[in-house]
Amino acid sequence: MIRNLILSGGIYHPFAETSASIAAQLGATGITSEICSVADGLKRLQTETFDLVCVNALAFSMTQAEKYAPLRGQYAFEIDAAGTAALQRHTASGRGLLGLHTAPICFDTWDGWGDLLGVRWVWGQSGHPMPDYLDVTHHNKSFRIWDELYGGLELHAETEVLATASLAFGGRSNPIMTAKRNAVYLALGHDLTSVSSPNYSAMLQSAAQLALQPQEERV
Numbered sequence: 546m547i548r549n550l551i552l553s554g555g556i557y558h559p560f561a562e563t564s565a566s567i568a569a570q571l572g573a574t575g576i577t578s579e580i581c582s583v584a585d586g587l588k589r590l591q592t593e594t595f596d597l598v599c600v601n602a603l604a605f606s607m608t609q610a611e612k613y614a615p616l617r618g619q620y621a622f623e624i625d626a627a628g629t630a631a632l633q634r635h636t637a638s639g640r641g642l643l644g645l646h647t648a649p650i651c652f653d654t655w656d657g658w659g660d661l662l663g664v665r666w667v668w669g670q671s672g673h674p675m676p677d678y679l680d681v682t683h684h685n686k687s688f689r690i691w692d693e694l695y696g697g698l699e700l701h702a703e704t705e706v707l708a709t710a711s712l713a714f715g716g717r718s719n720p721i722m723t724a725k726r727n728a729v730y731l732a733l734g735h736d737l738t739s740v741s742s743p744n745y746s747a748m749l750q751s752a753a754q755l756a757l758q759p760q761e762e763r764v
Contacts, residue, residue: 547757549578550595552586555603556613556620558647563740564601567645570746571599571753583651587628590635597641597757598632600648601734609653609668624652636661641727641756645749646734649698663704663725671697674712676735683708683722683748692739694719695732701725707755708748722752729756 549571553564568578576597581589583604590598604622607613613621629652636642642662649666652658659665673693681688684707694710696719708722710733721732729752734740740749 547576547597548595549576549597549599549753550586550590550593551578551580551599552583552602552604553580554582555622555647556607556616558603559736560601560603562737563734566737566740567599567601567734567749570740570749574750574753576753576757583622587624587631590631591627595635595640597643597753598635599643599645599753600651601645602651603647604651605653622651623654624658628652629655629657632661633657636727639727641753641758642729643753643756644728644730646693646695646732648730649695659699660701662728662730663701663723664730665699665701667697667699670699671695676738678713679710679733680713681708681710681721681733681744681748684751688744689713690733690739690742690744692733692745693735695721698732722748724755727756727758729753 551564553560564580583602606623607617607621644662649664673695676693679690679692679694704723704725706720709718710721711718723730731752739745
């Protein structure tokens, strides 16, 4: 059995619904997922072994703008040393890490998170327009999907771009799927409109299998 731990929750996104859909889609490939809050999931990771950790969450300090002030008491999150150590041990062992959509925004008080995931959200540089139709290119296949298009992300020098997307009616192309060692990032997945798409499902399943694949086999 392939065990997957989904860290889920946060503001402005229907994480409960998308995490349930993601778990079902991965289940079709033989991956058994358990969905936890970010805090509870990181505690479990300190004592349990999972083959894959999936971050479908928006867990950050929320100190970057005053618009977050009314929400901080319930949703603000700062990862502690035990949590960072657990994630580092997990990836150092060769097990997979899959970041989805808002994952680069998470754990903003930990400088090493962007290096681990291979993608970093830079406040004042990274951003996205309102959800719209996107033209996606992945594995020489092109399709259109409704989603948010993240741009201005900072990629690690070792990060490989696996898929790109642009606004369907004009605009620059941006990386939306990347890999760095056993960490894979898929930027799509704002809500169920995207996550329930067959094309999203194919990308999600591909991303998970890649994260689970031993590094020496990726040649």
